[in-house]
Amino acid sequence: MIRIPALTAAAAVLCLSALPGLANEMERVPPVTHPATQKECGECHMAFQPGLLPAQSWNRIMDGLADHFGDNASLPADAVADIRAYLTANAGRGDGTLLRITEQRWFVHEHRKRHLGNRAKSFADCQACHQDAARGLYEDD
Template sequence: MLRACLGAAFLVAVHAGSAWADQDWVPPVTDPATLKECGECHMAFQPAFLPARSWDKMMDTLDDHFGDNASLPADTTAAIRAYLTANAGDVRPQGLARSFMAWVEPGGAPQRLTENPDFRREHRKITAQKLQRSGALSIVNCPACHQGADRGWYDDD
């Protein structure tokens, strides 16, 4: 009897732990081209944070990527697009991606992670002074506050 109770308690603890962790995790970027090209200027954001149509739009407008020309050779663009869209939040809604995808309007193609209501709620107390003290300087410098961000972990470190 004791063994059965301990086994049940273990399963509940494992399930509760994985449910908690799942809420703070998205699959990490594993594609070398995406890591290299996107990561030269900013963290290579996990594809799960946006739907595939957002990544398509972003890859179509690299010549004006948030005010910068991030154009790439056609074959590199195609490879990165294929990776991003295959792993997008509406294609593989795992972990944190589920809550991020819930706010996307049908047919919408958001371009900024910072427009997500979950993102805004989680970061509502982050001031410019706190960003400066942390060394982040920008709200999208995720690794400054979330040391596991490159591995897809966004728990509060």
Template sequence: MKLPYRGVAIGAAVLAFSAILLSRAQAGGGHFYPPVADPLVKEECGSCHLAFAPAMLPARSWGRMMDGLQDHFGDDASVDAASAARIRSYLVANAADAGGAPYSRKLARDLPAWQAPLRITELPAWRREHRDVPAWEWKHKDVRTQANCLACHTAAERGYYED
């Protein structure tokens, strides 16, 4: 364990972590990325993780992702053809470079046009925003993966990511 609380009871470490998050949540005014509003997308893309906001990736990324759902980060996330078409059109219509543009300036702005990342956590701006998060926080048992936005952004389901 890399936690700086070596020797302290686990319960205390968890409490300390929540306290850090709480102080951040209270400090933040909140940056808004509209959450998924389509019930089908919410259901199919929100069962394994947070239904990521379409404004966080450009249309070309969502297209690439929908083309490879049968091998989605090692999981089979495929859906029937009709659902796939509807999900694709929703994500593309609300993407960072489409309907989601007014909300996405910070995250997708400086992504080179020839790149279509499948991860929000690979965006240069995302990496920049999170460069001060210490390694032990990423490894914390309540976080585990950078994709676990909800662990730190407790209002992510409503679209708010505090400053």
């Protein structure tokens, strides 16, 4: 009888269970816990979780609120600093040269077979399809 060392077996189980987690690491992100971010960002779109963009992207977004993807989203300087600090301290990974979450490679990959149809006006409306998106839960597709 061939005996599989317990450690190897445990490692194999761990790898197997870790794999889906790695593939879908953006399906569960920590929710927004900063009231100013919730209020100001959440006024025009869902307050996206800081983990959905890298710090460089957040910095560039907070630098350009006067022309925020075509809309004026200006805020007083103290509010900008406050929100910037929260977003960058809790930022995720990704391409810092891309400003839109919807342009990040993982996002494009996850949504490559999805069509908005009549469900949502844009991919920025996460909750149109992901009911618990505001709580950072995106598994329900």
